[in-house]
Amino acid sequence: MANAVIWRADTILTDARTTLRDAEVITQDGVIQEVRSRTAAGHDTVRDLGNAILMPGLVNVHTHLDYTAMRGAVEDVSFFPWIRELTSRSALLTPDDWLASAVWGAAECAAGGITTIGDCTPTGNAAEAAALLGLGGVIYQELFGIDPAGQSRDIAMQELEEKLARLRRLTRGTGLHIGISPHSPYTVRNELLRATARYANRHTLPLCIHAAESLPECQLIRTGQGEIADSLRRRGINWKPSGETTVQYLDDCGLLGKRTLLVHGVQVAAADLTIAQRSGLAWAHCPRSNAKLGNGVAPLMLLGPRIGLGTDSAVSSNTLDMFEEMRFAVYMQRASRRQIEVVSANQAVGWATEGGATALGINGRTGTLRPGSSADICAVSLNSLTCQPAYDACSALVYACSARDVVVTVSGGRVIYDTSLASDAMDRFPEIDLRSWARSLEAAASRIKQWKRAE
Amino acid sequence: MANAVIWRADTILTDARTTLRDAEVITQDGVIQEVRSRTAAGHDTVRDLGNAILMPGLVNVHTHLDYTAMRGAVEDVSFFPWIRELTSRSALLTPDDWLASAVWGAAECAAGGITTIGDCTPTGNAAEAAALLGLGGVIYQELFGIDPAGQSRDIAMQELEEKLARLRRLTRGTGLHIGISPHSPYTVRNELLRATARYANRHTLPLCIHAAESLPECQLIRTGQGEIADSLRRRGINWKPSGETTVQYLDDCGLLGKRTLLVHGVQVAAADLTIAQRSGLAWAHCPRSNAKLGNGVAPLMLLGPRIGLGTDSAVSSNTLDMFEEMRFAVYMQRASRRQIEVVSANQAVGWATEGGATALGINGRTGTLRPGSSADICAVSLNSLTCQPAYDACSALVYACSARDVVVTVSGGRVIYDTSLASDAMDRFPEIDLRSWARSLEAAASRIKQWKRAE
Numbered sequence: 001m002a003n004a005v006i007w008r009a010d011t012i013l014t015d016a017r018t019t020l021r022d023a024e025v026i027t028q029d030g031v032i033q034e035v036r037s038r039t040a041a042g043h044d045t046v047r048d049l050g051n052a053i054l055m056p057g058l059v060n061v062h063t064h065l066d067y068t069a070m071r072g073a074v075e076d077v078s079f080f081p082w083i084r085e086l087t088s089r090s091a092l093l094t095p096d097d098w099l100a101s102a103v104w105g106a107a108e109c110a111a112g113g114i115t116t117i118g119d120c121t122p123t124g125n126a127a128e129a130a131a132l133l134g135l136g137g138v139i140y141q142e143l144f145g146i147d148p149a150g151q152s153r154d155i156a157m158q159e160l161e162e163k164l165a166r167l168r169r170l171t172r173g174t175g176l177h178i179g180i181s182p183h184s185p186y187t188v189r190n191e192l193l194r195a196t197a198r199y200a201n202r203h204t205l206p207l208c209i210h211a212a213e214s215l216p217e218c219q220l221i222r223t224g225q226g227e228i229a230d231s232l233r234r235r236g237i238n239w240k241p242s243g244e245t246t247v248q249y250l251d252d253c254g255l256l257g258k259r260t261l262l263v264h265g266v267q268v269a270a271a272d273l274t275i276a277q278r279s280g281l282a283w284a285h286c287p288r289s290n291a292k293l294g295n296g297v298a299p300l301m302l303l304g305p306r307i308g309l310g311t312d313s314a315v316s317s318n319t320l321d322m323f324e325e326m327r328f329a330v331y332m333q334r335a336s337r338r339q340i341e342v343v344s345a346n347q348a349v350g351w352a353t354e355g356g357a358t359a360l361g362i363n364g365r366t367g368t369l370r371p372g373s374s375a376d377i378c379a380v381s382l383n384s385l386t387c388q389p390a391y392d393a394c395s396a397l398v399y400a401c402s403a404r405d406v407v408v409t410v411s412g413g414r415v416i417y418d419t420s421l422a423s424d425a426m427d428r429f430p431e432i433d434l435r436s437w438a439r440s441l442e443a444a445a446s447r448i449k450q451w452k453r454a455e
Numbered sequence: 456m457a458n459a460v461i462w463r464a465d466t467i468l469t470d471a472r473t474t475l476r477d478a479e480v481i482t483q484d485g486v487i488q489e490v491r492s493r494t495a496a497g498h499d500t501v502r503d504l505g506n507a508i509l510m511p512g513l514v515n516v517h518t519h520l521d522y523t524a525m526r527g528a529v530e531d532v533s534f535f536p537w538i539r540e541l542t543s544r545s546a547l548l549t550p551d552d553w554l555a556s557a558v559w560g561a562a563e564c565a566a567g568g569i570t571t572i573g574d575c576t577p578t579g580n581a582a583e584a585a586a587l588l589g590l591g592g593v594i595y596q597e598l599f600g601i602d603p604a605g606q607s608r609d610i611a612m613q614e615l616e617e618k619l620a621r622l623r624r625l626t627r628g629t630g631l632h633i634g635i636s637p638h639s640p641y642t643v644r645n646e647l648l649r650a651t652a653r654y655a656n657r658h659t660l661p662l663c664i665h666a667a668e669s670l671p672e673c674q675l676i677r678t679g680q681g682e683i684a685d686s687l688r689r690r691g692i693n694w695k696p697s698g699e700t701t702v703q704y705l706d707d708c709g710l711l712g713k714r715t716l717l718v719h720g721v722q723v724a725a726a727d728l729t730i731a732q733r734s735g736l737a738w739a740h741c742p743r744s745n746a747k748l749g750n751g752v753a754p755l756m757l758l759g760p761r762i763g764l765g766t767d768s769a770v771s772s773n774t775l776d777m778f779e780e781m782r783f784a785v786y787m788q789r790a791s792r793r794q795i796e797v798v799s800a801n802q803a804v805g806w807a808t809e810g811g812a813t814a815l816g817i818n819g820r821t822g823t824l825r826p827g828s829s830a831d832i833c834a835v836s837l838n839s840l841t842c843q844p845a846y847d848a849c850s851a852l853v854y855a856c857s858a859r860d861v862v863v864t865v866s867g868g869r870v871i872y873d874t875s876l877a878s879d880a881m882d883r884f885p886e887i888d889l890r891s892w893a894r895s896l897e898a899a900a901s902r903i904k905q906w907k908r909a910e
Contacts, residue, residue: 071843072850078795108840215793291790292854294797318854319841324779328786335746335787338670340533342749385563385880386774386858388526388893389900395527399747399773403841404859423878425840438843445844 004028006046007410008038009054009379011393014369016350019393025054027375030413034371049379049407053393055349056368057115057376057411058322059137059356062263062284062310065105065119065126066098069444071314079214079293080227086315089451093444100440102129105313107434108320109135111425112403113378115411116367118261118284118310118360120181120208124163127170127178132432134416136175136376138360140208141167143182145192147237153195160199175374175412177362179206182255185246186217186228190253197254206259206361208284212246212272213264214295221249247272256281261359263310266290266298273302282306282359285351287332288325289316297336300329301343308359309351321403323380326352330398345398375413380405459483461501462865463493464509464834466848469824471805474848480509482830485868489826504834504862508848510804511823512570512831512866513777514592514811517718517739517765520574520581521553523560524899526769534669534748535682541770544906548899555895557584560768562872562889563775564590566880567858568833570866571822573716573739573765573815575636575663579618582625582633587887589871591630591831593815595663596622598637600647602692608650615654630829630867632817634661637710640701641672641683645708652709661714661816663739667701667727668719669750676704702727711736716814718765721745721753728757737761737814740806742787743780744771752791755784756798763814764806776858778835781807785853800853830868835860 005027012020014035024041026034067090074085093101102125109117110133117137119126127139141163145156160180167178182188182196200207212218219226224241232239242249247268250256256279263284268276276283283303289312290296300307309329311320326348333343357367366376380401382390387405390396409417417428426434460482467475469490479496481489522545529540548556557580564572565588572592574581582594596618600611615635622633637643637651655662667673674681679696687694697704702723705711711734718739723731731738738758744767745751755762764784766775781803788798812822821831835856837845842860845851864872872883881889 069844072846072854073844075847075850075854076795076799082795104840104843111840288786291786292795294789294793294795296793297790318850321841328783331743331746331783332787332790334749335742335752336791338749338751340531340537340747340749344531384859385559385566386776388559389524389528389896389903391527391900391904392530395530395773399527399530402857402859404839404857441844445846448844449846 004033004045006041007049007054007377008046009049009052011053012369013053013055013349013393015056015354016346016394025369025377027377027410027413030375032369032371032373032375035369049381051383052379052381052407053397054377054379056353057366057378057409058113058352059116059308059360059367060109060114060311060320060322061118061261061308061356061359062286062312063105063109063117063119063320064121064313065102065129066121066123067101067313067315068105068108069093069097069101069441070448071318073448074315079295080216080231082293089448092447092451094447096440097444097447098123098125099128100437100444102126103132103432103437104441105320106130106133106135107429107432107437109133110409110417110429111406112321113380113406113409114320114322115376115378115409116357116360116362118208118308124166124170127167127176130176131170131174133429134411134414134431136366136374136411138177138179138206138362139167139171140179140181140206143180143192143196144187146187146189146232147235148189153191156192157195157199160196177206179208181208184210184217185249186220193250193253193255200259206261207255208261208263209250209255210263211250211265212262212267213290215267218246218267221246245269245272247275251275251279259361264290264295264298265303266296268299273304277304282308284308284310284359285329286310286312286317287328288312291328291332292317297332300333306358307351308356319403322352323397323401323403326398345394348398349394375410377410378406379408381407459488459500461496462509462832463501463503464507465505466508467824468508468510468804468848470511470809471801471849480824480832482832482865482868485830487824487826487828487830490824504836506838507834507836507862508852509832509834511808512821512833512864513568513807514571514763514815514822515564515569515766515775515777516573516716516763516811516814517741517767518560518564518572518574518775519576519768520557520560520584521576521578522556522768522770523563524548524552524556524896525903526773528903529770534750535671535686537748544903547902547906549902551895552899552902553578553580554583555892555899557581558587558887558892559896560775561585561588561590562884562887562892564588565864565872565884566861567776568835568861568864569775569777570831570833570864571812571815571817573663573763579621579625582622582631585631586625586629588884589866589869589886591821591829591866593632593634593661593817594622594626595634595636595661598635598647598651599642601642601644601687602690603644608646611647612650612654615651632661634663636663639665639672640704641675648705648708648710655714659714661716662710663716663718664705664710665718666705666720667717667722668745670722673701673722676701700724700727702730706730706734714816719745719750719753720758721751723754728759732759737763739763739765739814740784741765741767741772742784743767746783746787747772752787755788761814762806763811774858777807778852778856778858781853800849803853804849830865832865833861834863836862
């Protein structure tokens with residue numbers, strides 16, 4: 001078999017429920033060809049990772065790679081001032097800064113075993129960065145526009161089309177798909193939400209929106225009151241409250257369907273869950289972001305079967321570590337419901353792999369090590385002090401491992417991160433020179449530091 | 456200055472509120488001599504850690520080093536069956552297994568920047584292991600005895616005295632102090648709790664007890680009902696309920712005072728907080744353990760000023776990573792109270808350093824980099840991909856760093872972990888050969904695997 005590789009490790013997890021020993025995975029032409037018992041195959045094509053878990057590449061369903069340079073720049077302030085400060089600081093970034101920021105985020109993903117992302121990008125840089133690092137998934141073009149006195153609907157939709165055309169160019173020939181993300185119900189006005197939903201439907205494009213995240217958001221939609229409503233009023237924008245929950249409101253706008261990903265879903269009522277399930281939408285669960293920003297804990301076990309896990313941006317949760325995200329997903333559910341049985345380590349691994357692929361509408365193509373899937377693989381070493389001893393693969397992955405334990409990441413058959421290349425993480429990316437990007441990131445950070453709070 | 460070392464790093468955190476740049480720390484004879492602006496001192500005595508945060512060694516106020524070999528052995532079962540299964544599995548361990556288990560835990564602490572522990576040990580091995588690795592802190596001799604038909608009080612107290620004498624021998628000439636830990640109100644009967652309290656008072660020894668951790672525990676004390684009560688009844692032990700909360704009950708037993716550390720404090724009422732504050736006791740907060748075991752979230756902001764952070768054992772929280780414990784402490788408080796302002800990164804760093812030292816009754820001796828304190832120091836690199844960029848030291852430590860970022864740990868002036876020694880973590884402990892302990896750990900794990908559930 002030309003260009004075939006035989007991947008071995010002491011443990012192989014083909015999906016969250018299936019653990020194999022003495023097995024091997026054959027990849028060829030970017031695809032998983034076979035998972036079989038170990039053979040006596042020739043050494044030149046074998047890569048044996050030893051005391052490690054070989055598993056599907058992780059699926060991070062909610063990232064904003066663009067914002068990586070602002071990791072830790074806005075801390076310990078409440079949700080709405082936080083989002084305003086990060087927007088204000090980001091205005092200082094140059095085009096080069098934005099790209100360096102997105103590349104750094106994509107590199108962090110690759111180094112942490114992530115092969116597939118669902119990214120919301122205002123600038124399009126996430127698409128360029130993900131393509132450069134070899135990540136697959138869905139890049140959602142992010143859209144803003146709350147002010148009725150701003151850009152007209154037609155101009156806004158025309159601009160969206162141009163941005164989508166750019167995303168299409170940037171993702172051609174990659175494992176990336178494109179989609180649309182009207183940012184949220186409090187930053188995109190009703191008319192634009194409806195126009196976006198119609199456009200996405202017409203072009204069979206996936207949709208993504210931040211929804212039911214914070215209390216001020218829900219207050220705005222339902223009553224037209226609260227912190228966000230006050231801020232809009234100061235800008236001369238009068239919000240007409242619908243008396244609805246966020247989910248009801250988005251349903252009215254035509255945004256909810258099988259190709260829709262709702263991000264967060266912390267503030268949801270029983271009626272919302274019925275609507276959500278009927279529409280067939282998927283949820284992106286970001287427990288660390290929700291906790292750190294004081295928004296609470298999503299009622300995960302009620303959200304239905306289509307759930308993926310997301311780290312959110314480095315400004316929210318600071319690291320794009322899906323192992324920690326799995327761990328916190330379990331911890332948060334158990335702490336808030338005071339029950340252990342409510343969620344297991346296996347379920348968390350499922351959300352971070354096949355569940356995420358389903359949430360992004362690309363299951364079957366990635367998220368498992370089944371023959372025919374894209375060769376999206378990561379290997380997680382159990383050699384760290386904190387991973388020994390290990391009794392069960394999913395327990396080790398969820399409760400003990402870290403993104404730091406990833407030793408190899410393969411996306412679409414390409415090795416995109418490999419610890420065997422160098423002892424310094426900077427030199428472990430076969431296709432990019434991360435050291436030069438580090439200098440650009442530093443330049444971006446120095447601009448972000450220059451921000452001054454308006455008096 | 457003979458044997459003086461000059462420690463430098465780009466950032467020096469002398470305590471949670473004080474960040475210095477262009478500074479250096481001078482240690483000599485195991486003590487911090489001076490913190491000063493950088494000088495032109497000779498290179499032979501300088502250790503410059505570059506892009507790192509030099510800070511007080513972390514204080515992990517609640518560990519059970521003995522149980523490290525059972526990391527991940529008992530997963531996804533509820534609290535009381537969990538504690539029974541781990542006790543049952545631990546019965547398979549040989550004396551050599553116990554020591555290897557404790558040494559592994561002590562090594563994990565050292566590698567994660569921890570210089571000081573509060574450990575509860577049934578076997579005494581934690582004392583030997585902590586001494587071997589050079590950790591300081593308090594080793595509490597753990598005590599069990601719920602069955603009135605078991606060992607008489609006099610015999611139990613005599614056995615305790617013998618065990619304390621052994622701990623005294625093991626800790627002689629080290630930075631370790633000894634204390635007593637009656638395990639919990641549901642595993643030590645009233646009479647023994649009272650006898651232990653009197654003994655500790657007479658000998659001015661610190662006390663530690665697991666308290667107000669789970670709902671079944673509180674149910675037992677208050678009503679004599681629930682899962683733990685049922686289990687005791689099956690063993691022929693009839694519990695006389697006091698109608699009190701755990702804190703009230705322990706107060707009646709004479710256990711609460713300035714030298715007492717209450718571990719957990721999840722299930723506490725307003726009246727308990729008044730008692731706790733009046734008594735001057737300290738709390739060990741273990742948010743990951745409490746979450747993972749489905750016990751809930753301690754009302755941390757109400758517990759008063761004497762709070763330290765603990766990882767609990769590797770059987771509960773799987774890793775002895777104090778960075779993740781800080782992060783999770785912040786996340787859990789914010790998620791459960793739906794507020795960001797309730798706790799900051801700086802506060803979390805305070806709990807993990809000076810707060811912990813105060814909780815263990817050894818503040819002034821460790822927990823800050825002030826002159827006269829023990830030279831207990833760790834250095835945390837910011838070179839990891841996930842730590843860049845960094846805008847603020849406490850934000851980076853709490854929200855982005857991991858135990859994996861620690862590059863050097865110094866305890867009482869001794870370098871106990873040093874990444875400059877080797878690329879493999881196994882070879883970074885100047886005073887022990889961790890590879891041989893790894894083999895013993897593996898042997899212990901193989902015995903733990905042999906456990907069979909009783910039909």
